[in-house]
Amino acid sequence: MTALQSLSKKLAPLNIYDISEGTNIFAELSAYAYAIDRHRQNTQIVLRECFISTAESYGIEMREKVFGNLREDYTLSQRREMLKLRRGFGDSDFTLAGFDEFMSSLGVGSYNLFEMFLTYEAVVTMYNTFSSTDAQWIENQIERFLPAHILVHIYYGGPAFSEIDAEDMTYADFDTNNKTWRQIENNQ
Numbered sequence: 001m002t003a004l005q006s007l008s009k010k011l012a013p014l015n016i017y018d019i020s021e022g023t024n025i026f027a028e029l030s031a032y033a034y035a036i037d038r039h040r041q042n043t044q045i046v047l048r049e050c051f052i053s054t055a056e057s058y059g060i061e062m063r064e065k066v067f068g069n070l071r072e073d074y075t076l077s078q079r080r081e082m083l084k085l086r087r088g089f090g091d092s093d094f095t096l097a098g099f100d101e102f103m104s105s106l107g108v109g110s111y112n113l114f115e116m117f118l119t120y121e122a123v124v125t126m127y128n129t130f131s132s133t134d135a136q137w138i139e140n141q142i143e144r145f146l147p148a149h150i151l152v153h154i155y156y157g158g159p160a161f162s163e164i165d166a167e168d169m170t171y172a173d174f175d176t177n178n179k180t181w182r183q184i185e186n187n188q
Helices: 005-013 024-049 058-067 078-088 094-105 132-145 161-165 171-175 181-185
Strands: 111-114 121-126 151-156
Touching: 005 024, 005 161, 024 058, 058 078, 078 094, 132 151
Parallel strands: 121 151
Antiparallel strands: 111 121
């Protein structure tokens, strides 16, 4: 029911006003009703954008800007899921499981974390492909998330040739390991 129909229905039993079409009262009610209908539409949009699970435009964008970068290359459902994960972090989430959720909230689906406890270092190797802007943003977010005393090294696409070469193996030695490509990529 539109606002004009609702107003007419409520005023008709009073028999005080002539609310037939073409009268000044009808024109005034029509103007009020139009404004009320527009206000209702705007209120519904604002209410929809207030919640991550229903937001479709600026509600998603505003939340992504809080974390520093719009994620327009992902679907709306993926963006919502990443925001839900990101908003759900608490003080007790600085564990490996918490780091998994954090990486998912950044849109990183495949990665490897190697911790060097004695030197307070961590190596994060990501297997996804990102633009240079996204990669820089992800690196910044990882450095912000991990404790400040840990030195973070971030790599893309598996171990670097220099890491493999540092093992000082011949091709015959390398081939006798009988590793799958996945094991080689994960440097296992």
